Amino acid sequence: MRGEQFVKSLNDGRKIWLDGALVSNLPKHQAFKGTLETLQRLFNMLDVPGVRETIGFVPPGGSKFAHASFLVPYTPQDLLKRRTSFDCWARETNGMMSRISDYGRSMITGWYAARKQLGLLDPHFESKITNYYKEARDRDLFLTTAILDPQIDRSNGLDDSRINERFLHIIKETSDGIVVRGAKMIATGAPYTHDFIIFSFLNFEAKDSKHAHILLVPAHSDGLHIICRESFASQRPQDHILSSRYEEMDAVLFFDDVFIPWERVLLYGNPDNVLKLRGNKTANSLAFHQTVVRFVSKLEFVTGVAFAIAESIGVQGFLHIQEKLGELITQIDVMKALVIASETMARPDESGVLVPEISFIDTARNIGTKYYPRAIEILQQVGGGGFVQVPSSMEDFYGPISNLMHLYFEGTSVSAEKKVQLFKLAWDLIGSPLGSRHELYERFYAGDPVRAYASQYVKFEKELLVDPVWKLLKESSKEGG
Ligand SMILES: Cc1cc2nc3c(=O)[nH]c(=O)nc-3n(C[C@H](O)[C@H](O)[C@H](O)COP(=O)(O)OP(=O)(O)OC[C@H]3O[C@@H](n4cnc5c(N)ncnc54)[C@H](O)[C@@H]3O)c2cc1C
Incomplete structure (x- = not known):
């Protein structure tokens, strides 16, 4: 194969x-x-x-x-x-x-x-x-x-x-x-x-x-x-x-x-x-489209882990936890909506190639630089110290202190073994070298986020938004009468 x-x-x-x-x-x-x-x-x-x-x-x-x-x-x-x-x-x-x-x-x-x-x-x-x-x-x-x-x-x-x-x-x-x-x-x-x-x-x-x-x-x-x-x-x-x-x-x-x-x-x-x-728009749109589709999956994964963590320690009923988990859902929905918008507003280029609308993709890539660090922050807030209250190895579940492991690591609705596995998985997102690298990646992979945001402003057709302001002022002023 x-x-x-x-x-x-x-x-x-x-x-x-x-x-x-x-x-x-x-x-x-x-x-x-x-x-x-x-x-x-x-x-x-x-x-x-x-x-x-x-x-x-x-x-x-x-x-x-x-x-x-x-x-x-x-x-x-x-x-x-x-x-x-x-x-x-x-x-x-x-x-x-x-x-x-x-x-x-x-x-x-x-x-x-x-x-x-x-x-x-x-x-x-x-x-x-x-x-x-x-x-x-x-x-x-x-x-x-x-x-x-x-x-x-x-x-x-x-x-x-x-x-x-x-x-x-x-x-x-x-x-x-x-x-x-x-x-x-x-x-x-x-x-x-x-x-x-x-x-x-x-x-x-x-x-x-x-x-x-x-x-x-x-x-x-x-x-x-x-x-x-x-x-x-x-x-x-x-x-x-x-x-x-x-x-x-x-x-x-x-x-x-x-x-x-x-x-x-x-x-x-x-x-x-x-x-x-x-700067070719056809190539950039097709390639950047992939980056946003991939990012939706990652947000969904982090959100799934956050939900599971909350339920495993019984904090999902607290208002501020629900507010934070709700924020993760809005992140996913915004990203999905931008992918769909880029496809719905796709236009053919000079050769008839259907090109996803890049402004929505640029927006998704830019917001992503803030969403991912925030998603990781929420995950930390939901799990608290639980991430460092896990044993160094799952092997402890099969050794001489096995019965104590099962006793003291038990979760609200999950077994001790499952709960430790879950927190170890979450640590690989928030605390391990790989996890830290991912946060850095999402901040920078699409280029310097500061210049990328600024370039959205520089490229934007500003008259579309500014002209109505002058129009309103003109209508309401004596001089414009
Ligand atoms: C984990 C990871 C994986 C990556 N993978 C790839 C890859 O596969 N392929 C690839 O091509 N690239 C990849 N990149 C590189 C990525 O494109 C760059 O990190 C990003 O473009 C920022 O450039 P830089 O790292 O050189 O930072 P710099 O440009 O050196 O910026 C450092 C800091 O200085 C500021 N700064 C620098 N110059 C200016 C300026 N002129 N005006 C204003 N502020 C400025 C920046 O805002 C930033 O805060 C990856 C990056 C990371 C972190």
Whole structure:
């Protein structure tokens, strides 16, 4: 099945650095094993009759199911199919895995869908993206993005030589391709990816053209180093349910003179064109749509845990607890409504591709940066000290103090064992290294939230709201009479 093929394909000589050493056998390594089992299960779903129809589609002229993130939507049914597919994988992982390739795949699908307009940026773009889209779709490529530049000195630009040298740039051009040097941060899911979608983040001036690029870089490229943060994977699934199966890993990428063949160089050397491709509405709407669908699942999961915690210790009847649990429900409803609004208000682009309305998606992504930390805060308020009143290991239930464990950990309506399991699960959301990483992720994954909110204001057609104010004032003033 394709899950097994996927896992095998990752032993391709990629250079993954963890704890000061190169990872020699990724699928067997303790830090990656649990997550790979999860990913294998997700990939295998595309081979299961009755399930593959929900998450996949058969491309025109093909015979094998492809993931629906590769479906170019022309009708509301197509958009619904994409949502159902995202939702299915998100539910399978409780919304806790964000970069399981459907985001990166959607971006490629968007560029492919808009290839005619985008072809105006470069004469080779259309054929390159068409070939790559088909390859990624038919070979089930796992894709992730790395966009940001290293945090050296955010107050300075490329005129600072330290920054100029370290931000990813082209050092050589040959008849076969280009050679790039520099670093990128952050690539979530980096150890599991086949290709990185790499693009420059800042709006560069023409003089900085060597820094402008949009590239598709194989993870096993010579000279590419994947530097992992500390692993949060746990080998004790009974104590750390989430950390043992959903550790996506985040990494920094070092490009120590990496050769990239022309067919994988989508654009380079023209900052304006790179900016246009990066800002392409079709690709962004399709990709960001996935992020919000996934987020709904995560909010539902956190809310489910909060409800269960409240009931397990008998606090669900208190007014302030009900108010907080009600707030979690409003979060879910607002997010769901924004997804539905983005689909209902979808409009065809110049090529007839049905594009979810991005303003609703932007709003959802922005509010999400505040909703998730608040949801975690509510979970803490509901459970109180219960999160740290659990034993270090579930093994205590099977040892010499078993009878005392069952006696003192009993809950309102659940057994002691179930209650401890539940609080351990909740701790993996609110207190474990994985849980803290998730809070950081939801604050920042969609970019700097401060600038993202500000950009909603800057882009907004302000006359729509301001004109009626002037009209009213004019009507009510003597001068306007
Ligand atoms: C867990 C996690 C996973 C991620 N995964 C991915 C991924 O898979 N792919 C990917 O491409 N990216 C990923 N990101 C990166 C994410 O896109 C960035 O973290 C985000 O865009 C913010 O950029 P930064 O981290 O460089 O923060 P900075 O830009 O360095 O900001 C730090 C602080 O300084 C402020 N600041 C900095 N510059 C300015 C300015 N010019 N004006 C005003 N305020 C400023 C910011 O508001 C912020 O408070 C991930 C991030 C996290 C935390």
